Structures are given as structure tokens and as C-alpha cells.
Amino acid sequence: MTSKYYHWYHPYKPSAPFKKKVAYFSMEFGIHQALKIYSGGLGFLAGSHMLSAFELKQNVIGIGMLWKYGYYDQSRNKDQTLRPDFVEKHYNFLEDSGHEVEVSIFGNTAVKVRAMVLKPEIFGSVPIYLLTTNLEGNDDLSRSIMNHLYDSNELTRICQNIVLGIGGAKLVQALGGADIYHLNEGHALPAFYYLRNQGVGKESMAFTTHTPEMAGNVERDAYALNDSGFFGRRLSEEELMQETGGSHRLSYTVAALRMANRTNAVSKLHAKVSREMWKGHAGSSKIFPITNAQNQKFWQDEDLQKARKANNIKAFQKRKAHLKQDLFRTVLDQTGKLFDPEVLTIVWARRFAGYKRADLLLHDMERFEKLLSNTERPVQIIWAGKPYPKDMGGIGVFDRLVHFTKYRHNTAVLTGYEMALSKLLKAGSDIWLNTPRITREASGTSGMTAAMNGSVNLSINDGWVPEFAKDGKNCFVLPEADSKSPVEEQDVFDSRNLYDWLENKVLPLYYDTPGKWSDIVFKGMDDVLAAFTSERMARQYYEELYK
Secondary structure (H helix, E strand, O other): OOOHHHOOOOOOOOOHHHOOOEEEEOOOOOOOOOOOOOOOHHHHHHHHHHHHHHHOOOOEEEEEEOOOOOOOEEEEOOOOOEEEEOOOOOOOOOEEEEEEEEEEEOOEEEEEEEEEEEOHHHHOOOOEEEEEOOOOOOOHHHHHHHOOOOOOOHHHHHHHHHHHHHHHHHHHHHHOOOOEEEEEOHHHOHHHHHHHHOOOOHHHEEEEOOOOOHHHOOEEEHHHHHHHOOOOOOOOHHHHHHHHOOOOEEEHHHHHHHHOOEEEEOOHHHHHHHHHHOOOOOOHHHOEEOOOOEOHHHHOOHHHHHHHHOOOHHHHHHHHHHHHHHHHHHHHHHHOOOOOOOOEEEEEEOOOOHHHOOOHHHOOHHHHHHHHOOOOOOEEEEEEOOOOOOOHHHHHHHHHHHHHHOOOOOEEEEOOOOHHHHHHHHHHOOEEEEOOOOOOOOOOOHHHHHHHOOOEEEEOOOOOHHHHOOEOOOEEEOOOOOOOOOHHHHHHHHHHHHHHHHHHHHHHHHHHOHHHHHHHHHHHHHHHHHHOEHHHHHHHHHHHHOO
16 A cells, blocks of 8 residues: 655645745754654754644655664763764654655665655654665665764765755655755755756755854865765866865855755854854855744643743642652662752753863862862752764763762763753753853754753853843853953853852852742743744744745
């Protein structure tokens, strides 16, 4: 029997404002803990978008990749340091869509790409088509393209771009075509080239840029891309130089900016930074913000929200204590440490990238040890997050924290930072700590879902935070360092302020004036729901990006 997902299909009639057919391409989707095809924030964002698109009855489908080993499973060596494990994944809830297309990769003109589909009734998302080359009939090299999300091999990454971009575009055409092809970051850039070759106009192409980090904006050797089939056909030398602006390297972001009809950044500050960053390139001056957001229904604890709606502080505190105990059972299981639900609990949890500064609290050990040993106003601190599996700098920071926390009763580093642990940490924390070097966090959404669960943001004023923050009223915001000063000076400046804010504002408020603390908690919940749910974001995409 032919799957109903053989054609463009939704289990509802699309709502009138959202009838335009949109195909949303993303390297990763964080839809559910059980579907391990995500690494972190980009996937969490894409997943929340797909959940809200379903709730709003939007005419959207997702196009992604079915990774054989996912990102990686985060385990420990004998001494508790980080060990990346790669375990084969299988999902019996995915259905064969009935579609198979072929792409040309590095001279292999018949690499098969099959589309599995995540049906809406499984996790409450719009249909998401997941591509795989791990098929009988493909050679081992072609099958291995799907092994690892963000494979460290550059040529494999190019192959992944082609499968997602060209394979995905061919699939969408087989489903009946789309009005808008939306690239979530530049990973699927070959889709734009393929569509252009097919005569699809610029008005059908939309792009979201996600990072102000140059390292996160992919550049590849133009000749390798041409040999690979990246452009959908072989370009002449003249055409190749035209695409690269006379360089021998192609910037995915610059190319997408030029080819897209409209491009959004992921916060107001990020839009400003991006326009300056890409100044002089076609499309750069028109970058506008659609601030990232997260799905309330998925991320917010329902009982906390009920207590907030009833303005019932006692019920809220009772539920919060219960959620802290849920988190602390994981702390006990992983580290053998008993945490106390009455103690202020600080969580730092996100990707272990250098600019995010997981170890900023360790900058002045004398002050930090004083903070940790304070018995009148005690603290508990938890770190969690995944470095890239071959990022030795990020792994080094993670391992340093493991060794630092190992024999201290009120500090812990947790492994397995995926969607389930993320929910536990956000619901079970009192303070959500965010410490990037300023202007280098494009948006950051973990603080949004933390605030939804009554965790107060203590943050650098970067990314989405300037749009939300009312210091001392709905969160705590640190003074701004000079982003142009040497990083060592920024780290000294930010660490001093972080200790000051904890010692003189956060801890006294939590322990000495619990009524005022509750006011900040509730104000944070109210303000984040007013502007930072993915329902708002999904609407804004239609109203501003797809028009």
C-alpha cells in the first residue's frame, strides 16, 4: 500500500494564514529524546519550530538526515573524564515514505537516497522526511555518508551537504514541490544551486544564519566542491570564480545570502552583528531578526505553569522542590553526591565551546572556593554539555571540571546532555548561568526554556538576552565587557562581576528575601512566554521571511 506521505500531506487542512507550502531543511532536529538526530541548540530550535508548525496547522514539512550513529553518546572513561561512544541507532516508529531519489557525488552518479518519514502522530510535529544513503545497492563509501552528524572529515561533510541539499530538493519536488525552500543554516546550500538550475526563482529561497563565529560559517575549497557535484552541475572556471567572488574558496553563508530572497538572523543583536560581519556582500544589508524561540508545550512543566497562573507561591515552591529532587537523583546516580533541594542550585549546561566559557567560575580560585564553602548561603553547581567529539579544547575544559568537582560535595559534572537531561536541568535549577564572550552568542535558547520553568537567568547581555532582560526584575544581567578588548581582559572583567553578582545580589535575595525571589521567578516566566515561544517564531517566519 502506498504511504499517504508519498505526496505532500498533513493530517489537517492548513490554517488560512499558513497555506504557503514550506520545505524546511536542517542538518539536525531535536524533536524527542528518543530520536537522536541532533547535537544541540540548532536542533532544539528546529525541533521546536516543527512542533509549533504542527500546533498552528502550518503547511510546513521538515527535511533532515537519518544519522546512523547520531551525534555521539556521551560516556566516561575510568577516571570519569569524557568518552565519546558511537552506537548504532534504530527507530521502528519511522515509516518508509516510498520515495527514493539519486544524487551524483564525486563522480558516482547514482547514489541512492531514500526518505523515511516521522509522522505527525508520533511526537506531534509536522511531517519530517529523514534522508539516508545507508541502503543496499550503495557502495560502502556512499553508505558511510550517514554515519556521523557533523563528521570531522571535510569531504564527508561535503557529501552530507549534497545529500541534504540536492537529495532533499529532489524529494520535495517528488512530493509536489514547495513555494518556499528554507535553509536552517548553510548545510543544505546545494539545494539552492539545484533549484536555480531547475529554473526555480529566487523568491522561493529563504535562509536563516545562526552564528557570528567565523568558525561556524563553513568555507570549502571551490574546486573540491565543483568536483563533488555540490553545484548540481559542473561549473566552468569562469562560473566558479563568479560564485566565489574570485576566490578559491566558497563561503556557504555568503553564497546563501546572495541567493536567498530573504535572510534572517536569530536575534536583534545578531542581525546587527551579521550585517557588519558580512558587510559588502550581496544580501548582507537586508539581514533582519527573527529571534529564536522554544516550544512551550514541550519544554515547560505543566504543574509549574498552573501554579504560576494561580499565583500560588506555595504550590510553585512545592513543585519546584519535587523537580529539584528529580534532577538530584540523576546527580546521585552519576556522581554519588546527595544534593539538597533547599540549597540554591546553579546550572551551566550547553555545548562546550571555548567562547561559551564553561569554566569562567574557576577564573579566580580563591573567590570561587570562598563561594563554595559559604555555609550561611550555600550553593550547588552542576555543569553539563557536549563538546564536539574531536574538539580537544572543549573536551579539555570538560575534563578539567570533572577533576575539579570530583571530590567537592556541592559540585557535579553530568554526562548525557540530550533533551531529557536538558529538561531535568531546566526544571530543577534555580539559576541558569550563561557566560559567552559578548557578541559571540547569536541567540542562545536554553535560557528561554529555563525561565519557562522558574529558573532565573544569570547572564552576559548577549544573544536574545537584551530583548528580554530587566536586571533584578526578571533575571540578573552582568555588565558588558568591551568586546574589542583582549579575551583575557574580558574574562577577568566578566569573572569579577560574576562573583560580585552571586555574592551581593543572587544569594542574598534567594536566602534573605524569598518573596522578592519569587517575584523575579514569576516575572521571568511571564516575560519569556510573552515573546519567546516558538509559536511566535513560527508565525513570524510566515509573516516576514516567507512573504
